[in-house]
């Protein structure tokens with residue numbers, strides 16, 4: 001109750017309401033779209049359309065048609081006004097689930113590139129595929145929900161790593177690229193959606209989450225994320241602000257509760273934080289089945305119910321408008337928010353492709369009607385090029401040994417490969433995303449038995465082909481004819497298989513052991529251990545092979561202590577989830593055609609206890625207190641003085657770099673960061689994003705081969721700010737030939753220098769000394785300086 005009262009007060013004094021609103025949308029009790037941020041003309045066109053609609057027509061657009069459509073979700077249509085059923089489809093790594101589309105490197109691999117240009121190119125290619133299939137709304141990317149509070153969170157790999165700045169920068173580029181194709185992108189999942197466990201009620205049923213053996217306990221309430229205002233702003237909202245700055249047309253509200261209220265009916269987070277403070281102009285859709293009411297959800301700010309099927313919106317909404325429980329101005333705003341990005345992105349001009357696949361089947365014809373339901377339109381174009389490049393640049397070299405051992409591979413005579421992850425799945429590339437329409441869940445607890453190149457659930461996509469590592473290495477061997485390839489692809493050797501592994505490892509000059517850890521929507525990881533006997537396999541091979549190279553295809557951090565210091569483990573590569581060109585991208589890095597330059601987008605701990613655990617208690621009303629506040633990932637390790645195995649930002653190269661010439665220019669003063677009286681815009685007041693300081697440094701390639709370095713900027717705030725010791729506030733990737741040097745630049749915005757001040761409810765630049773750290777990771781600091789803010 002209190003929350004709602006304060007919301008109302010804040011809304012009444014909100015500056016956006018003082019702008020002249022067209023009459024059909026005038027109502028001060030909830031935030032109205034204004035077309036701000038360049039959408040003014042599209043907004044006026046949307047209003048003109050809405051003014052011609054009846055109440056049932058308006059409601060039709062706000063309500064999904066359930067299982068009747070071709071897509072994951074479809075809105076109802078208004079044939080008489082030429083407004084079609086809009087098609088909504090997953091997911092962040094590729095279209096799910098149809099055919100003749102690509103599977104891209106997952107978000108976690110893309111983030112590991114720390115390369116804005118590549119992230120943009122990846123987004124462009126993804127968007128082109130959505131457009132080609134005639135999809136209006138992409139249910140992607142994941143932009144901070146989850147962010148990575150729980151390193152074992154089942155969907156961690158779908159997003160861009162456990163730091164709001166990196167996550168936000170990646171979301172920004174991805175959305176710019178995606179929407180350049182005219183496709184509406186969805187920033188998801190709003191908000192504080194950090195674990196799968198207890199995300200739905202009735203956890204015995206589908207969407208249960210951890211522990212996935214749990215079949216006989218029905219929780220009455222979904223998990224509540226209880227987050228303080230400051231943490232919400234500085235961590236969880238930050239990437240969404242970047243997504244809105246990039247123009248994201250849609251936001252998806254999440255399954256969890258926030259401070260006890262369902263995310264899709266929480267007026268404080270939707271009406272206030274998202275639509276007023278971040279000035280979001282597009283529409284809020286529910287996650288599938290995350291709507292729990294009609295009137296509260298609509299009044300709180302949910303605009304479109306998915307998948308719908310007349311559950312809460314539909315007839316219930318028509319009645320609620322007719323009996324005055326929902327003002328018609330609210331309904332007008334819901335429709336305006338849906339149509340404005342649709343018009344702005346040019347989807348209404350007759351040239352947008354019609355939906356040409358069916359998300360429920362790969363069949364061409366409907367068995368009953370004989371109608372063509374999948375035209376099998378090929379949208380892959382040359383996207384394999386960018387897919388391979390992102391996977392190469394996103395592969396992280398965690399350990400390496402100088403000389404003939406380790407990487408890049410030299411003097412290879414006999415290369416031996418171990419682990420099922422090296423090869424093809426005998427049941428096909430899409431076995432772990434079984435063809436259950438709309439499901440794609442990996443068989444619970446099952447071994448994958450093939451290379452892992454994407455996770456499971458709605459973040460997965462069906463492979464058109466999958467180049468596994470073994471296939472790519474065989475291809476290389478056939479070209480070079482300088483080395484032999486052998487393999488034993490078993491994880492749980494039986495019979496004489498251990499002896500075969502030992503003998504094969506023993507006679508090899510180089511051994512590659514492939515290991516994985518898996519997760520996906522619905523299932524958090526229950527531990528940080530490698531799956532399928534990985535630790536044992538590595539140590540056994542290493543005992544017999546003094547040049548053992550480990551390749552990880554994992555969804556997030558795994559414990560490596562069992563083998564990381566083994567003298568015979570000479571190199572470790574973490575390729576995460578590389579997508580369909582997995583083997584090809586790996587071979588480039590192994591043989592040194594490409595010098596690895598990926599950096600960790602999270603911290604790898606030495607002990608599982610160093611991470612914030614998933615909340616898995618059996619309770620009716622699960623509550624999670626984000627009591628660690630700002631201490632996410634490396635911020636936590638730094639503040640609590642925990643030594644990690646490999647820190648956030650870490651990654652090696654085949655060459656070496658030196659840093660020099662740290663310089664700081666510009667000026668800044670303490671106090672409110674935003675200019676008083678300024679007009680708001682999507683993502684927040686524009687002045688927050690103006691560059692206050694430029695920090696530069698020189699990076700030199702001091703080794704003997706070309707390589708790229710990701711230089712990172714961390715700030716240490718004045719002590720009075722109560723910030724973690726160091727926070728990422730810039731990164732710049734630079735490619736340099738041997739002996740070459742170049743400048744890296746970190747433009748620092750006013751928001752970057754601010755903390756969220758709960759009293760003034762604004763961003764404040766702090767008075768005092770800011771420490772400046774420039775380095776190769778969050779702990780490998782090469783240059784230090786400071787500046788004083790008066």
Ligand SMILES: *[C@@H]1O[C@H](CO)[C@@H](O)[C@H](O)[C@H]1NC(C)=O
Nearest residue numbers: 056057060076077078079085
């Ligand atoms: C609502 O949408 C459905 C599905 O597209 C369509 O068949 C129907 O005609 C629409 N109703 C109105 C009132 O436009």
Ligand SMILES: *[C@@H]1O[C@H](CO)[C@@H](O)[C@H](O)[C@H]1NC(C)=O
Nearest residue numbers: 202203204205215216217218
């Ligand atoms: C949980 O709910 C499901 C249906 O939603 C029901 O079949 C099952 O019996 C319930 N289990 C318990 C332990 O109440």
Ligand SMILES: *[C@@H]1O[C@H](CO)[C@@H](O)[C@H](O)[C@H]1NC(C)=O
Nearest residue numbers: 226227228229258259268269
């Ligand atoms: C949740 O509750 C905390 C603590 O009372 C408060 O600081 C925060 O603003 C609330 N957030 C939302 C979204 O209601």
Ligand SMILES: *[C@@H]1O[C@H](CO)[C@@H](O)[C@H](O)[C@H]1NC(C)=O
Nearest residue numbers: 226227228259260625626627
């Ligand atoms: C949220 O948790 C904080 C402690 O972290 C507590 O002070 C506050 O009362 C809680 N708020 C809600 C709405 O549960």
Ligand SMILES: *[C@@H]1O[C@H](CO)[C@@H](O)[C@H](O)[C@H]1NC(C)=O
Nearest residue numbers: 294316317319320323324325
């Ligand atoms: C208005 O209609 C809705 C949907 O049928 C219903 O839930 C609500 O109780 C009604 N309110 C009033 C005041 O009649």
Ligand SMILES: *[C@@H]1O[C@H](CO)[C@@H](O)[C@H](O)[C@H]1NC(C)=O
Nearest residue numbers: 182345346347349350351352
């Ligand atoms: C329709 O929009 C597309 C994409 O924005 C654009 O390329 C095309 O020229 C537009 N066509 C018309 C007739 O406006």
Ligand SMILES: *[C@@H]1O[C@H](CO)[C@@H](O)[C@H](O)[C@H]1NC(C)=O
Nearest residue numbers: 358360361366367368369373
């Ligand atoms: C095939 O058509 C029938 C009859 O219209 C419909 O019920 C069914 O859902 C359709 N199947 C698919 C896969 O589209």
Ligand SMILES: *[C@@H]1O[C@H](CO)[C@@H](O)[C@H](O)[C@H]1NC(C)=O
Nearest residue numbers: 427431443446447448449492
């Ligand atoms: C993987 O292989 C093992 C051993 O052959 C088998 O028991 C298991 O069922 C397989 N897993 C899957 C998902 O097929």
Ligand SMILES: *[C@@H]1O[C@H](CO)[C@@H](O)[C@H](O)[C@H]1NC(C)=O
Nearest residue numbers: 498499500502539540543544
């Ligand atoms: C394989 O090698 C390991 C490590 O040296 C050893 O412990 C094991 O006994 C060997 N197994 C066989 C069957 O040779």
Ligand SMILES: *[C@@H]1O[C@H](CO)[C@@H](O)[C@H](O)[C@H]1NC(C)=O
Nearest residue numbers: 445525526527528529531532
């Ligand atoms: C870790 O979790 C996975 C998935 O539940 C399970 O297969 C594996 O046995 C667990 N490992 C350990 C060491 O408990």
Ligand SMILES: *[C@@H]1O[C@H](CO)[C@@H](O)[C@H](O)[C@H]1NC(C)=O
Nearest residue numbers: 542543544545546566567568
């Ligand atoms: C490393 O390899 C050598 C030679 O194969 C072997 O003697 C030694 O035991 C191995 N060390 C470990 C830790 O496995």
Ligand SMILES: *[C@@H]1O[C@H](CO)[C@@H](O)[C@H](O)[C@H]1NC(C)=O
Nearest residue numbers: 665666667691692693694747
């Ligand atoms: C930062 O550098 C950019 C690009 O060189 C320049 O346009 C801008 O004025 C600089 N800003 C400050 C505050 O130095």
